[in-house]
Amino acid sequence: MIRFLVFLFLLIPIFLTAQVQVLLRDKSTGQSIEGAVVYALSPQGYTLTQIVTNEMGKGTILVSSYPLTLSTSHIGYETANAEIVVPGEYSLELEPNLTQLDEVVVTGQFEPQSASRSVYRVRTISMERIQSVGSTRLQDVLNTELNIRFSQDLALGGSNLSLQGLSGQNVKVLIDGVPMVGRQGTGNEININQINVNTIERIEIVEGPMAVIYGADALAGVINIITKKPEEGKWSGQVKLHEETIGDEFGFKQGIHNESVSLGYRKKSFYTRVDVTRNYFGGWQGDAEDRDKEWHPKNQWMASGLAGIKTNRYDVYYRLDYLYENIYNPGLFSGIEALDQNYFTNRFMHQLQANYAVSERMNYTGALSFSDYKREIQTVTVNKNTGDVRLALDPSLQDLTQFKGLTFRGTLSYKMSDAISIQPGYDFNVESGSGGRLTEGISSIGDYAVFVSAEIKPNTWLSFRPGVRMVKNTAYDAPPFIPSINAKIQLTEKHDLRVSYGRGFRAPSIRELYFYFFDASHAIEGNPDLQAELSHSFDASWNAKWLVKQDLKFTTVLTGFYNTVENMIGFGVKPGNANITTYLNIDEFKSTGFTWLNTVAYKKLELGAGLGYTGRYNQLIETSEAPADFLWSPEINGSATYTFTTIGASMSLYYKYTGRTPFLATDVTGLIELNETEGFHWADLSVQKSLYKKFNVSTGVRNLFDVTRINNMAANGGPVHGGGLTRPVGYGRSYFISLSYNF
Template sequence: MKKRCLLTILLGGCVVMNSLAQITLSGRVINAETGKPVSGASVRLEQTTMGCATNSKGEFLLKDVKEGKYVLRASCLNYTAVTQKVAGSKTNMLIKLPSSYINLDQVVITGTGTHHKLKETPVPIEVISATDIKKAGVTDFQSAMTMLQPSLSFSSNAMGSYLMMNGLSNKYVLILINGKKLTGDTSNNIDLSRIDMNNIKRIEVLKGAGSALYGSDAIAGVINIITDNPKNLLTVTSDTRFEEYGQFTQGVSADVTTKKFGSYTSYRHQQAHGWQQNSLDEDGEPTAKSNTSAFNANIVNQKFTFDPTTKLSLYTEAGYYNRLTDRPVAGYDYNLAYDSYNLGVGAKYLLGNSSYLNFDVANDNYETDYKYLVESGNYEPGDKNMIKRQHYYNVNLKGVFKHSDYFKSVLGLEYVNEALNRPDASVDKNVYTGAFYAQEEINLLKDLQAIVGIRYIHHETAGNNFAPKASLMYKLSHFNFRASYSGGFRAPGLDELYYYMLKSTTLTAGSSDLKAEKSNYGSLNAEYVSNCFTASVTAYINSIDDMINGESLLLSAMSDEERQAIINEATAAFGKQATDKMKTYKQYRNLDRALVKGVDANLSAYLGYGFTLGGGYSFAYARGKDQEGNWANIERSIRHTASVIGNWVHTWNNYQLNLNLNGRMQSKRFQQSSGVDESAPGFGLWNLNTRHTFDCGKSFIVEPGFGVNNIFDYKDDRPYGVNYATLTPGRTVYVSLLLKFKQ
């Protein structure tokens, strides 16, 4: 009996001690100026995984928190974040968020690999928020970057959109989603349709070489797409848009978040009718071909998170994408089909004092197929023929260690394996890359910060390489001054290493002896920051050496011995009938170098009464030097681009009106073929967008939209086959409807 009583007392004591070890934090978040509740604000305890979002009344509740001392942080878009020290349970807390008309308090990570407020990051970063995208009325990644980021440009053809950034082509631009590389391309065009715009929190743009942190391909810059993980118990969203020429987009998402578990599900469907810029070709003959094909595409993404403790968070995610063109039989033998899937798992462990460990494993897969419309060779209508299959595997272990207020270290190990299977190019290969990277952030003085870092890379064929970086930032009142140097690195692509392909009269061959391309990037930045106005100017220079390009030689110009050796090898691979027509031999070599000099300028101003004005200008003098020592404009580069964004927002009780006018202007896009100038002309596009937000009760929002794209009806309607300036069909009208429920 005594033993039972003692056991009961001990168990009761444990229960009491456990309850005493738990605290509860609750209260409201309000607008500091108006006193109105701030809905959807993020309230979290720093250095833990615990957090929540405020409801429609601005209320928050954090319960079952382990007793201790914490820093509670409340933040929301268009407000300045507020922190408050807490120890023990607190109820009826009142947190006042000051309005911020220019959002510079949002946290960014791409420039340094660590978390910094935008206005305090030592490496200049440009950010496009979800609000910016929504106000501009765009639903796809290409349109968002075209209208909101002047340093990026696109030229499109039947094989996809060709991205340029500060004068350099898309193979030098690294695109990330939550820090993980987006792979899979067609003719070196990354398939941008894979990016689901419905769940984007922000897009961070790092210009210049970022290889010290991100490895290969980050020579022109890094675009990191950060997705959102809502903090509400339940969030369901439907976003629908109709536009002329059969353009239709439907997005649906359902997110569930509890104390320890989160599920984030999204689906997006997009389709459009094709259109022609001109029904005649350059010879004046009718053509059924078009650079803008009809298509339909689907994206499904699923992510699960689990926070077993306040220090450890786990996630697993997967995604599937498909797209199929719908081209006229009169002009084409086949449609293009694209399929991809990706998988990922990871963990983050908080060590305290802003230190943590990250471990991520990612796999991305992409396949391109021909789906035949007519009988062709051994294929019947409806048959599929796999043209290209790519696999990408990445394992990354990163640690961030804050030693004191003066020093923070980043250390990491990365392993990458890339595989390519392309039967028509006789390729079924894979290569690996191993890397170690280190970075040190140093607060030299109160207003002086420095960053130094280096990455060691071992590539299976290109050997050992180093990519260094160094940045310095000095704050003086409202001014920030930055100076940066970084080294870029690009490993040879599997196509450049191993292609062996005969098309028409040209034999293309890779070379396993290729060296990695390297760059040296330097920039100077000056920025003025205040609550109502910000302006920045960046001058930069980017020098790239050992650029890989194809050297084409006529067989007739070779010696008899060289020519016969090439013909014999090609005959063994493709047969004598195919090689009889062969005239040109093209081999990838480290031939060229490039030099890009430029200036980027950006400004944003709050004018009062709900009016904001912003914009940017980019100048890029991009020149390339070939093996003969001749300098010329880099193909597809643009000298001058600019964007202008004007916005007005006003609220009447439960209704809010947002008017947005955005424009893009650019000079001609350089392009030559066989010495003939085929440059695309300059142009300007202006869009007008309206959104009408109705707050229908505590948890439901209805947001219809209406807009006009290409107000002045610009269309490049020159004959088919030219280098088009833009593929817009002219002025179009759209309507949209967003429905959002959150609890």
């Protein structure tokens, strides 16, 4: 009997302990939430107990005292709290945590922050995306991006890009926030294929006016290359080998052979990293005859070194990038001799960067950069019978052109309150050029600017960023003030709207003023009478994100833009000599259009689809028979990636259709006529697989549709008189395999 009474006494706490039944649901979809942690907290905030919800979103909490507070925790949802005063059944609805869809960005920001909180529209390309396309050059990564197009200069081996319908001379290319120097060829653009893709951690693209922060040539936007840094507390590195056919050509001196090695170390505050890459491109015969090649062979060596010290207060590092490139252009034999040309490029880029937290509210960022870019053309005579190679005697066949650039910029970010932050800054740039291709011998242009911007958040749903830049250019008079305004409106938790306006000013470059280039494929002169470009740019975007459930996410971005440029610098026929091309001011140039990007992520599948439509206008349209003020061209792209988690593999497909592109050209009589370039399809397919944790293999097909050239056609169906009969796009379908070892 006594034992029975003791047993009943021990059961009393259990009878007195009441149950709280909890059911968690997604507020957007009503679906149950599995795997959420629910804490039972005392009135003093102590944890009494905790449970994890099952596949039905349910859980049972046993407590003996009330009141209490239930607090939830789940990586995909906002925290929810509920006051419980009596036992019973309770249902809680959790808000999806949309910040889980965000990426942290740095371009144009006061401090690193999520893309959704930025007043700028930032497009990010991750390292995983770069690796998935098996790229050996940056163009391979950007080929299927909306609003970005490429054109090829096969004679000089360069690739020119356009963004928002504006040429690459209006696109600022940065490496870790520092501008590159050494604009190439005839187009006055940075050759992005001279950047080592093996060192890239991610790419941030900001479309729209960025002139207040980054200066003259950031009218169309900014492409910021963020490089890899050493991992914490250990040695790390990678050895990579990439082999690829060029069309159906492959061999020891054919195809693409890419080898790279990287090594990094980080211990306490010190870190360092070294990267070396060789990229050999064997050229492609195409329709060229005999020893000539349609795509010329190219050999690149790229090396970089980094050393720095990072503490809780500051991060200071020095970085050196080196590029050596040789493009070989074999000529046809005339009799027993042929003229072969080598285009040598040597570029050193020194960077010293510092980030210093002055206080909890104040941060300074500074950068000092010096670039030395040399482009040499060496012409040799080859004897067919003896194989003897000698330097060609004609001095006009040899050239050495050099550009040097110095950049000194810094910003001081100060958070006055939670609602207001300000950022004054300075940006000093000096570029000099010398060589036989510049008619003025040694020339230099300085651009000295100070700017200030503020980020104002009067409430939780509105933030805007006004800014102004004041410029002193040594060659041209700039407007006294270059203003901009950006605003972000949080319409709902899932929807936001961004609008921006920016004024722009770009002085002609040394190349545009004094360039002198005559060979078998080019006859180009600079124009010292050029005027500076002045521009207005407008941009708006609507962004929406839905986390339907933890494993189903949707995003959509609808963007519109409008740019107008006075005195736009472009190519034209030299007055008085129709055989020479020169740089001319176009009285007025406009570009406008929209893009619509959509992504879906469901469990192991990621899908993307986009549509773009871009129109261009210049004053030549008024004198032609063009059907409208703007000449329009469409784009469509898509992507699909599926991950096989059980075997550590994934498959990716990237696709883009570039529609017919109208353009204006001059016929033999000097009249302006409307022509168009035909559209084409481009697609890349790849498979990636992890082996033994440290090895990765990637294989695939590039240029699935086997595109090589596209036709230029007169809009009325007649023959084309300007722009050439065809334009090069690719070197045919190619197959690649990459193997990397990571440690």
